[in-house]
Amino acid sequence: MTHLPLTFSAxxxxxxxHGTPLVALESTIITHGMPHPQNVETALxxxxxxxxxxxxxxxxxxMGGRIHIGLSAAELEALGRxxxxxxxxxxxxxxxxxxxxxxxxxxxxxxxCAHLAGIDVFxxxxxxxxxxxxxxxxxxxxxxHELAATPVTxxxxxxxxxxxxxxxLEVLETLGVPVIAFGQDDLPAFxxxxxxxxxxxxxxxxxxxxxxxxMRARLGLPGGQLVANPIPAADEIPQAVIGPVxxxxxxxxxxxxxxxxxxxxxxxxxxxxxxxxxxxxxxIALVLNNARLGAAxxxxxxxxxxx
Ligand code: PSU
Ligand code: MN
Numbered sequence: 001m002t003h004l005p006l007t008f009s010a011x012x013x014x015x016x017x018h019g020t021p022l023v024a025l026e027s028t029i030i031t032h033g034m035p036h037p038q039n040v041e042t043a044l045x046x047x048x049x050x051x052x053x054x055x056x057x058x059x060x061x062x063m064g065g066r067i068h069i070g071l072s073a074a075e076l077e078a079l080g081r082x083x084x085x086x087x088x089x090x091x092x093x094x095x096x097x098x099x100x101x102x103x104x105x106x107x108x109x110x111x112x113c114a115h116l117a118g119i120d121v122f123x124x125x126x127x128x129x130x131x132x133x134x135x136x137x138x139x140x141x142x143x144x145h146e147l148a149a150t151p152v153t154x155x156x157x158x159x160x161x162x163x164x165x166x167x168x169l170e171v172l173e174t175l176g177v178p179v180i181a182f183g184q185d186d187l188p189a190f191x192x193x194x195x196x197x198x199x200x201x202x203x204x205x206x207x208x209x210x211x212x213x214x215m216r217a218r219l220g221l222p223g224g225q226l227v228a229n230p231i232p233a234a235d236e237i238p239q240a241v242i243g244p245v246x247x248x249x250x251x252x253x254x255x256x257x258x259x260x261x262x263x264x265x266x267x268x269x270x271x272x273x274x275x276x277x278x279x280x281x282x283x284i285a286l287v288l289n290n291a292r293l294g295a296a297x298x299x300x301x302x303x304x305x306x307x
Contacts, residue, residue, distance in 0.1 A: 058119060060109075065100045085103060087261050110122055147226055148175035177226055182202075
């Protein structure tokens with residue numbers, strides 16, 4: 001493995017040596033998903049949440065020509081303040097490494113790096129998906145193809161309502177990606193617990209999610225699983241409240257000609273402003289919730305492998 005440009009933090013290296021369950025965390029949510037200083041505060045709280053649940057967090061980013069698996073608090077702070085950080089997906093990862101730039105990993109790139117590092121579980125907020133208007137823009141996140149290709153179980157709060165959720169589900173079905181709602185029948189919609197769409201699969205325990213992850217490997221199936229974990233009830237923003245805000249943000253994006261990689265960060269920033277920060281509070285709560293479930297799933301996988 002030494003030929004891979006991976007640098008493990010001391011905490012992650014110790015976890016690997018002792019077989020402690022690991023949960024990967026992405027860095028685009030820090031650099032492009034939330035404003036400073038809440039981005040760094042959230043990253044630290046999410047890491048603490050993973051530790052409190054008995055696993056070790058591995059926040060992933062590219063710096064100095066290396067994929068860093070696990071960041072120190074100082075590295076997180078520097079990343080959270082930095083400007084001009086690349087938003088890395090599958091297409092950009094190698095170029096960023098080869099040119100020595102700093103890059104934050106999206107869901108797609110974090111999955112690739114987690115798998116290279118031998119990490120099975122990755123917790124985040126929301127995945128990218130099929131954007132509204134995709135019939136003309138062709139904007140479909142590379143996250144969906146990554147879920148079809150890379151064997152990592154991704155815990156998210158569903159796909160954001162800024163996306164076209166029915167089309168996102170259709171593409172995931174086409175790609176053969178299991179979409180598992182946790183503890184309910186309905187697909188969650190990020191800031192809201194329900195989307196009005198039934199999820200293709202439902203599971204009620206971390207053990208079942210772990211068993212399905214391991215079964216896919218036994219069957220030789222490439223690709224991962226998407227676990228859609230609803231935001232805690234106390235923190236949700238009902239569809240009726242967030243819906244009109246999303247419409248406004250989408251209209252602004254269209255009027256300003258926002259395209260490609262800039263779309264998701266633009267919409268998140270506008271929704272943050274338009275909800276006077278409420279979207280961010282909800283976002284933080286759901287990431288923490290996903291981190292805890294991720295730790296539980298990682299622990300079940302570790303236990304099943306050991307037994
Ligand atoms: N969802 C969030 N916050 C984020 C993202 C998604 O709640 O910051 C980021 C993730 O890194 C995801 C990326 O992989 O946006 C998707 O970008 P795009 O739509 O350009 O594929
Ligand atoms: Mn896109």
